[in-house]
Amino acid sequence: MALINPKKREVQVKIVYYGPGRGGKTTNLEYINRKFKKRILNEMVTVKTYGDRTLFFDFLPFDIGEIKGHSIKIQLYTVPGQVKYNATRRLVLRGVDGIVFVADSMDLRREMNIRSLQNLKENLESFNKNIFNIPLVMQYNKRDLSDEGIPILSVETLEKDLNSRLKAPCFSASAIRGDNVAATMKKVIALTVTSLRKKLE
Amino acid sequence: MEFTIDFTKEQIESIEEILQKELIDMGVQSVILMDLAGNVIVNLDSGETDHDVFSLAALAAGNYGAVSAMANIIGEQEFSLLFHKGEEESIHFSKVADDLLLLTIFNKNVSLGFLRLKVAEAVKRIKNVI
Ligand SMILES: Nc1nc2c(ncn2[C@@H]2O[C@H](COP(=O)(O)OP(=O)(O)O)[C@@H](O)[C@H]2O)c(=O)[nH]1
Ligand SMILES: [Mg+2]
Numbered sequence: 268m269a270l271i272n273p274k275k276r277e278v279q280v281k282i283v284y285y286g287p288g289r290g291g292k293t294t295n296l297e298y299i300n301r302k303f304k305k306r307i308l309n310e311m312v313t314v315k316t317y318g319d320r321t322l323f324f325d326f327l328p329f330d331i332g333e334i335k336g337h338s339i340k341i342q343l344y345t346v347p348g349q350v351k352y353n354a355t356r357r358l359v360l361r362g363v364d365g366i367v368f369v370a371d372s373m374d375l376r377r378e379m380n381i382r383s384l385q386n387l388k389e390n391l392e393s394f395n396k397n398i399f400n401i402p403l404v405m406q407y408n409k410r411d412l413s414d415e416g417i418p419i420l421s422v423e424t425l426e427k428d429l430n431s432r433l434k435a436p437c438f439s440a441s442a443i444r445g446d447n448v449a450a451t452m453k454k455v456i457a458l459t460v461t462s463l464r465k466k467l468e
Numbered sequence: 469m470e471f472t473i474d475f476t477k478e479q480i481e482s483i484e485e486i487l488q489k490e491l492i493d494m495g496v497q498s499v500i501l502m503d504l505a506g507n508v509i510v511n512l513d514s515g516e517t518d519h520d521v522f523s524l525a526a527l528a529a530g531n532y533g534a535v536s537a538m539a540n541i542i543g544e545q546e547f548s549l550l551f552h553k554g555e556e557e558s559i560h561f562s563k564v565a566d567d568l569l570l571l572t573i574f575n576k577n578v579s580l581g582f583l584r585l586k587v588a589e590a591v592k593r594i595k596n597v598i
């Protein structure tokens with residue numbers, strides 16, 4: 268639920284990076300934070316546990332300029348991927364406008380990707396939202412691992428496992444190198460903001 | 469995209485006036501009216517502070533949600549006092565409506581009792597506007 272402030276002519280849009288633990292969600296935001304430093308007025312906020320895992324969320328506010336005379340503030344969040352943190356994942360999803368699903372391309376993570384997507388669907392349902400109706404982008408992350416000889420899932424397999432029914436736009440990416448991190452973000456913002464335009468007429 | 473809480477310009481101006489009069493003029497440093505998604509609806513300050521309100525709102529939404537979930541686990545609807553006290557500055561949370569939270573940041577020149585009174589008054593008046 269994007270929030271429009273008619274007085275300040277400002278819109279706040281919430282985009283959440285979802286996916287299995289250690290898939291690269293935080294790494295996406297860290298890259299964006301470095302790459303677009305000029306547009307980011309405040310520090311990235313992260314709530315971590317001991318040992319560098321996301322406990323609650325990461326948060327990165329990001330200005331993308333104006334649409335129809337309104338300044339657009341994009342708020343990027345990640346959720347904690349670990350299974351035991353579902354309660355906090357649900358809190359972060361509250362009021363979400365657009366989602367990036369960061370899947371881990373490693374062979375070993377195949378089941379975890381599928382389970383995390385199922386968990387996303389269920390959590391959205393608890394807010395009466397349908398995964399088929401929300402702006403969603405798929406990111407197949409860690410493609411660089413194949414260069415190191417680590418077995419990864421083919422894009423076809425990932426598409427079949429995760430995206431055969433959703434048919435969301437998808438990107439092969441390497442968050443650690445920054446490959447397609449910006450493209451993923453731009454796509455989800457574009458999808459999310461399209462529905463805003465009408466509202467701002 | 470859905471827009472659950474939409475405020476008109478007039479509503480925002482009324483809320484600002486209430487918060488200014490009831491809280492900022494009474495010595496409170498900064499107030500944020502926000503929703504539980506972490507969006508900032510109204511933010512006013514006394515001019516002495518320059519906090520990162522968007523990050524504060526994101527963290528406050530998560531914190532409030534976590535505390536409410538704890539309340540439910542021990543069989544409470546909600547906790548009536550949500551308050552973090554610092555050496556210099558303190559933060560007070562108050563629920564305004566189902567999805568709305570009022571965050572107040574104040575220093576030791578303002579007593580908690582007085583603050584709670586003023587917050588209650590402001591919340592009552594805001595409810596008449598929304
Ligand atoms: N090889 C490789 N490692 C990655 C990539 N993205 C993230 N990682 C690593 O995977 C681990 C987990 O990443 P993190 O962003 O914390 O995952 P999160 O739990 O989804 O937030 C870290 O050690 C990252 O350095 C990538 O594209 N390629
Ligand atoms: Mg993380």
